[in-house]
Amino acid sequence: MSDADSPDDRGVPDGERGDANEDFEPVEVFPEGDLDLRSGADSCYKCSTCDTNCPVAEVDDEFPGPKFQGPEQWRLKRKEDSEIDPSIMDCSNCMRCDDACPADVPLSQMHNEARAEYVDGQMSKFSVEYWRNRVLANYRKGAWLGSKVPRLTNALANNGPLRKLGEKLFGLTAEREFPEFATETFREWWEERGGAATSKKRAREARADRGGADVQSEDKRVAYFHGCYANYNTPEVAKAMVRVFEHFGYEVAVPEQGCSGTPMFANGMLDDARRDAETNVSNFSDLIDEGYDVICSCTSCSMSLRQEYPELFTFEGTADVAAHTYEALEYLRIHEDLRGALDEAEVGGEGEELAYHAPCHARNQGLDRQAVELFRDLDGVGVEDVGDSCSGISGTYGWKAEKYDTSMAIGEEMFAEMADADGETGMTECPTCAMQMEHGTGYEIRHPLELLEDALVAD
Amino acid sequence: MAIEQDVLVIGGGLAGATAAISAARTGADVRLVSSKQPTLRHASGLIDVLGYTPDGEGPLADPFAALSDLPEGHPYERVGRDAVEAGLALFDEIVGNTYEGNHTERNALIPTQGGRVKPTARYPASVSAGLASDERDALLVGFERLAGFDASLSAARLNATGVPFTARGAAVEFPELSSADPKVTRFAQLLDRDEGVDAGRGVRREVTERVTTHMDGEDRVGFPAVLGDDHPEEVRADLESHLGAAVFEIPMGPPSLPGLRLEDRLYDALDEAGVRIETGNPVVGYESKSRGNGVETVLVDRTGSTVPYGAEQFVLATGGLVGKGIESDRSGVEEPIFDCHVAHPSDRYDWFADDAFGDHRFARFGVDPDRELRPRDAHGKIEFDNLRAAGAVLGNYDFAAEKSGSGVSLATGSHAGRLAGENT
Numbered sequence: 049m050s051d052a053d054s055p056d057d058r059g060v061p062d063g064e065r066g067d068a069n070e071d072f073e074p075v076e077v078f079p080e081g082d083l084d085l086r087s088g089a090d091s092c093y094k095c096s097t098c099d100t101n102c103p104v105a106e107v108d109d110e111f112p113g114p115k116f117q118g119p120e121q122w123r124l125k126r127k128e129d130s131e132i133d134p135s136i137m138d139c140s141n142c143m144r145c146d147d148a149c150p151a152d153v154p155l156s157q158m159h160n161e162a163r164a165e166y167v168d169g170q171m172s173k174f175s176v177e178y179w180r181n182r183v184l185a186n187y188r189k190g191a192w193l194g195s196k197v198p199r200l201t202n203a204l205a206n207n208g209p210l211r212k213l214g215e216k217l218f219g220l221t222a223e224r225e226f227p228e229f230a231t232e233t234f235r236e237w238w239e240e241r242g243g244a245a246t247s248k249k250r251a252r253e254a255r256a257d258r259g260g261a262d263v264q265s266e267d268k269r270v271a272y273f274h275g276c277y278a279n280y281n282t283p284e285v286a287k288a289m290v291r292v293f294e295h296f297g298y299e300v301a302v303p304e305q306g307c308s309g310t311p312m313f314a315n316g317m318l319d320d321a322r323r324d325a326e327t328n329v330s331n332f333s334d335l336i337d338e339g340y341d342v343i344c345s346c347t348s349c350s351m352s353l354r355q356e357y358p359e360l361f362t363f364e365g366t367a368d369v370a371a372h373t374y375e376a377l378e379y380l381r382i383h384e385d386l387r388g389a390l391d392e393a394e395v396g397g398e399g400e401e402l403a404y405h406a407p408c409h410a411r412n413q414g415l416d417r418q419a420v421e422l423f424r425d426l427d428g429v430g431v432e433d434v435g436d437s438c439s440g441i442s443g444t445y446g447w448k449a450e451k452y453d454t455s456m457a458i459g460e461e462m463f464a465e466m467a468d469a470d471g472e473t474g475m476t477e478c479p480t481c482a483m484q485m486e487h488g489t490g491y492e493i494r495h496p497l498e499l500l501e502d503a504l505v506a507d
Numbered sequence: 508m509a510i511e512q513d514v515l516v517i518g519g520g521l522a523g524a525t526a527a528i529s530a531a532r533t534g535a536d537v538r539l540v541s542s543k544q545p546t547l548r549h550a551s552g553l554i555d556v557l558g559y560t561p562d563g564e565g566p567l568a569d570p571f572a573a574l575s576d577l578p579e580g581h582p583y584e585r586v587g588r589d590a591v592e593a594g595l596a597l598f599d600e601i602v603g604n605t606y607e608g609n610h611t612e613r614n615a616l617i618p619t620q621g622g623r624v625k626p627t628a629r630y631p632a633s634v635s636a637g638l639a640s641d642e643r644d645a646l647l648v649g650f651e652r653l654a655g656f657d658a659s660l661s662a663a664r665l666n667a668t669g670v671p672f673t674a675r676g677a678a679v680e681f682p683e684l685s686s687a688d689p690k691v692t693r694f695a696q697l698l699d700r701d702e703g704v705d706a707g708r709g710v711r712r713e714v715t716e717r718v719t720t721h722m723d724g725e726d727r728v729g730f731p732a733v734l735g736d737d738h739p740e741e742v743r744a745d746l747e748s749h750l751g752a753a754v755f756e757i758p759m760g761p762p763s764l765p766g767l768r769l770e771d772r773l774y775d776a777l778d779e780a781g782v783r784i785e786t787g788n789p790v791v792g793y794e795s796k797s798r799g800n801g802v803e804t805v806l807v808d809r810t811g812s813t814v815p816y817g818a819e820q821f822v823l824a825t826g827g828l829v830g831k832g833i834e835s836d837r838s839g840v841e842e843p844i845f846d847c848h849v850a851h852p853s854d855r856y857d858w859f860a861d862d863a864f865g866d867h868r869f870a871r872f873g874v875d876p877d878r879e880l881r882p883r884d885a886h887g888k889i890e891f892d893n894l895r896a897a898g899a900v901l902g903n904y905d906f907a908a909e910k911s912g913s914g915v916s917l918a919t920g921s922h923a924g925r926l927a928g929e930n931t
Contacts, residue, residue: 414787
């Protein structure tokens with residue numbers, strides 16, 4: 049309601065004032081579906097700060113930027129017969145614009161919605177691009193199959209001629225090496241180890257060791273959202289998460305789960321995302337009722353559960369899951385004396401120097417500095433922040449043949465900063481940022497949880 | 508409770524950064540929490556102390572001479588002249604030779620993008636050749652497709668204000684840009700990288716070639732403030748040597764490169780001071796101490812979950828109405844985190860004046876502190892023993908009309924931060 053509608057309006061003589069409740073019939077100016085984003089569009093005052101934070105716009109003059117893709121496009125498409133501009137597919141869903149906006153415009157939500165509308169209504173379901181994107185977005189399905197025969201998959205995936213063929217026929221860049229599949233998935237390891245029962249036992253022992261307090265604990269429970277990558281490709285990260293949390297006395301549960309949805313949002317496959325989200329929300333909210341908090345080890349997964357789910361879905365329990373989801377490091381910083389523990393700890397070896405890159409999805413959660421801050425106090429290791437640039441790969445984005453050059457142009461600043469840093473090992477929370485860091489510099493990349501495990505969990 | 512500091516500063520702008528650095532220098536363990544990217548990139552980069560009196564007299568040649576006449580309750584009146592000088596001294600130390608103006612207590616006059624002249628106390632070195640008191644003729648150069656700066660219009664307005672020189676305007680096409688709507692940062696990046704246009708000739712050289720054709724004996728050339736982000740000194744030096752004339756920047760609206768550069772410098776200084784920094788999550792509330800009237804923790808909203816942050820001392824530097832440190836709706840005006848008292852007329856039609864440039868009450872909305880910058884309630888009683896406020900969240904001054912925003916942030920930020928640190 050504008051000022052002019054106010055019954056207190058001084059410009060209207062008393063006799064002409066009607067009873068607002070009786071006479072006022074709201075006119076629906078912008079008929080809407082599920083998501084009414086008008087208030088967001090109205091909040092944009094065109095300061096363009098989002099555009100100056102967009103890593104794609106930085107290297108691609110043709111990309112109109114988040115201000116256009118969000119509030120401006122939202123208004124334009126109020127007109128009948130208006131179409132979504134295809135450039136929406138050039139947005140990499142880094143979500144930096146959200147953090148940049150001083151007016152709280154829900155930019156990434158607008159982009160997700162516009163992208164889904166574009167894919168639904170304007171993209172041919174018979175195009176190679178559509179199917180390529182769909183396969184990339186549904187990485188988990190391919191990974192499930194691939195992980196059944198990991199050695200064969202690894203050999204095939206990194207066969208040069210096959211990769212060239214993949215680029216030609218399917219639009220997957222031949223420049224990148226596929227991530228290796230682990231010979232044993234995390235879930236296989238977890239089951240083998242005895243699942244939640246073993247974790248409960250170990251957590252209890254750890255609590256007893258730490259002074260006997262809380263041997264019976266109702267609160268020290270976490271449900272692990274491992275995501276696809278830690279399960280199929282880097283189970284060492286997932287194992288580190290389990291061991292570190294058990295070390296602090298937490299009982300870990302690993303419920304059945306699908307993909308977090310990040311690659312699906314980024315490719316406009318909202319229906320695919322909705323299916324997995326429903327499974328995740330249902331399984332995790334059951335555990336939240338039993339006193340569990342949800343822990344992620346990938347910042348895109350936690351971003352998705354915390355922010356994108358409530359923005360896009362309305363399943364029962366969605367808000368509950370969002371409110372109880374944390375990044376692993378973040379959770380320990382809040383609930384444990386992690387600083388004290390690291391003060392006393394050290395990592396062996398020659399004094400390793402790590403070049404740390406904060407993923408965009410850590411930045412958006414305000415977690416971009418926590419690893420550097422935390423490991424500052426740890427003996428035997430130095431962590432250097434390599435700056436605030438985006439790595440450029442953005443999940444599936446950098447795998448697309450037509451986006452590869454953009455992806456590498458964005459990453460250039462990070463590669464240079466890494467080369468300037470003292471160490472020759474990288475560190476980041478995001479598996480695809482890790483891929484890009486490795487691809488651009490040849491460095492080995494670690495996860496902060498692995499470093500925590502080295503420092504805190506004695507063999 | 509695991510996230511705990513001696514001093515916690517809420518807000519990452521000029522006041523918050525200054526407070527955090529001052530507190531850290533007392534030896535305190537300091538954390539700075541800011542809800543979004545700092546809004547410094549929305550600022551011109553000019554550091555105003557006092558350009559006009561609250562009665563509208565000015566431009567003032569000497570801001571310090573006017574300090575003693577300020578009304579009771581004005582932030583400068585609260586902290587006193589020493590604090591204003593301490594804030595500026597801290598600033599001068601942080602920015603080093605990238606800023607000028609500290610050789611004198613007098614204000615400098617800087618041409619703005621709209622062709623007006625603004626009194627300011629400190630200014631980026633990049634604008635110093637543009638001072639309006641300088642008698643050298645100036646060519647102002649705009650770039651086609653860069654919105655917000657019309658060089659001919661600015662020049663005409665400058666001449667009309669009676670500057671002691673002649674200004675002329677010209678516009679050139681910026682090389683290497685294909686976008687129809689390029690961002691200011693794009694111009695800066697192209698100049699930073701000085702990539703080749705053809706045959707090894709970089710963007711910097713190409714720009715100056717195009718400008719040279721418009722020059723008519725001017726000794727100085729003004730550009731909109733997009734001359735580099737990472738290497739502004741180098742960009743300007745190159746342009747100067749190619750043009751054979753002094754080069755200066757004209758401060759622009761948001762997003763502003765001088766603001767971004769200042770932000771980088773301040774955050775480097777925060778890092779050096781050992782301040783722990785978190786941006787991206789807002790502080791949404793607090794918990795009181797079980798005894799006395801102190802703040803025990805503030806509550807940070809982390810994308811859905813609320814996390815308590817503890818400290819002995821707190822500094823509130825969340826900004827004014829624009830920065831959302833003060834909020835208003837139809838029923839009232841409030842400080843949203845601690846619900847500190849904000850005096851305002853109960854009838855909202857008294858919040859503003861009818862004249863657009865009149866004396867608007869809303870411009871002075873904010874919390875009302877004692878001399879140690881602790882917010883006071885409606886009866887003048889201190890609201891919390893361990894909470895201080897700094898910057899635009901303070902009331903009783905109109906920074907836009909007085910041109911005093913940065914000076915108040917520096918003076919109250921350094922004062923609040925030092926007191927917070929000393930009380931741990």
